[in-house]
Amino acid sequence: MDLDRLAELIAELREPPYRVGQVWRWLARGASSWEQMTDLPLALRRELAERLPLSTLSLVAEARAADGTEKALFHTHEGKPVEAVLMRYRDGRRSLCLSSQSGCPLTCTFCQTGRMRFGRNLTSWEILDQALHFRRREQPTHAVFMGMGEPLLNLDAVLTACERLPELGISHRHTAISTVGWLPGIERLAREGPPVRLALSLHAPNDALRSELMPINDRYPLAEVLATCRDWWRRRKRQVFIEYLMLAGVNDRYEQALELTKLLRPREAFCVNLIPYNPTDAPYQGSSRRAIEAFRRTLEQHGLRATVRVTRGRDIAAACGQLAARTTASGETSAPQPSPVSDGGSSGSRPSARARAQIPAIAAAVARGERRGA
Numbered sequence: 001m002d003l004d005r006l007a008e009l010i011a012e013l014r015e016p017p018y019r020v021g022q023v024w025r026w027l028a029r030g031a032s033s034w035e036q037m038t039d040l041p042l043a044l045r046r047e048l049a050e051r052l053p054l055s056t057l058s059l060v061a062e063a064r065a066a067d068g069t070e071k072a073l074f075h076t077h078e079g080k081p082v083e084a085v086l087m088r089y090r091d092g093r094r095s096l097c098l099s100s101q102s103g104c105p106l107t108c109t110f111c112q113t114g115r116m117r118f119g120r121n122l123t124s125w126e127i128l129d130q131a132l133h134f135r136r137r138e139q140p141t142h143a144v145f146m147g148m149g150e151p152l153l154n155l156d157a158v159l160t161a162c163e164r165l166p167e168l169g170i171s172h173r174h175t176a177i178s179t180v181g182w183l184p185g186i187e188r189l190a191r192e193g194p195p196v197r198l199a200l201s202l203h204a205p206n207d208a209l210r211s212e213l214m215p216i217n218d219r220y221p222l223a224e225v226l227a228t229c230r231d232w233w234r235r236r237k238r239q240v241f242i243e244y245l246m247l248a249g250v251n252d253r254y255e256q257a258l259e260l261t262k263l264l265r266p267r268e269a270f271c272v273n274l275i276p277y278n279p280t281d282a283p284y285q286g287s288s289r290r291a292i293e294a295f296r297r298t299l300e301q302h303g304l305r306a307t308v309r310v311t312r313g314r315d316i317a318a319a320c321g322q323l324a325a326r327t328t329a330s331g332e333t334s335a336p337q338p339s340p341v342s343d344g345g346s347s348g349s350r351p352s353a354r355a356r357a358q359i360p361a362i363a364a365a366v367a368r369g370e371r372r373g374a
């Protein structure tokens, strides 16, 4: 629901401004139609139903996994794909994975979203409408910004959405923002953001490998990113989650676990989350369970807290960008596009040196709101 547009309409209809709050409260409690908003005059409900859609997003495809995970693919009003996931856990947690952008300009080589054409930053209402979609089914308890896009390149909209998530039942403490290490964003979040959790997608224990996997590392190398995370920990007094995707033969060796233990200091500032890889079209395979467990044990033996993420929704392509790519491949939406920083191909290999050199400038322009994508 575009609350800005709603406020304009309410003013145009000479209704009191508090009507906006009434509508929002209904939506936050899971209302799925104007008719349900019974404290609004009937004539107003009818007028609004004709002039304003309940969501800024249209649902295009849905999938439900055997483990209860649900994934939704939406389109924005101009047809840009957006994905969101609801993960159901046995202990009762209901966690939403939200997208902050359609596509992503950062082209991490293992990521399906990074292989799509960058669309644009989502508005705060488009972010909230992903959450409201699932709120109509049940009460979510947690939210993570780990869907499509780099949230810190769209920080204003993400912060506005975060401010409203508690009204859906998701506290700031149960909200995590994940970044590949966009330093200006981490610094701003530490200074002025709400008390949300910070997760850093690390995925490699040294600069050479990290730059191979994530071109953004060329702009913000490990030492700088981790120093900023330590500042976050000191300032916020909250551990930083380290997300580490387990890629067979790439970053899962014993020596690499040892390297990681030297990097992540002080120990108490970090908690490592090892993530089994959901295979995509990218040229990587996930590490075996045994390799993941051995890696975890090495970290623990050296004093680092490390957990293995429970895999959810593997049978429905729950990793970010996968449903959009599959739906595209089956012809339901537009064809996959080369990334704005690729040389025209979408073969899945890393971007060329020329293309990589453009990434920081493009990302900076996106963060400043000067580039809208394709």
Ligand code: SF4
Pocket (backbone or CB within 6 Å): 104, 105, 106, 107, 108, 111, 112, 113, 114, 115, 147, 148, 149, 150, 180, 320
């Ligand atoms: S991993 Fe995140 S930052 Fe990297 S390309 Fe995918 S969505 Fe973008």
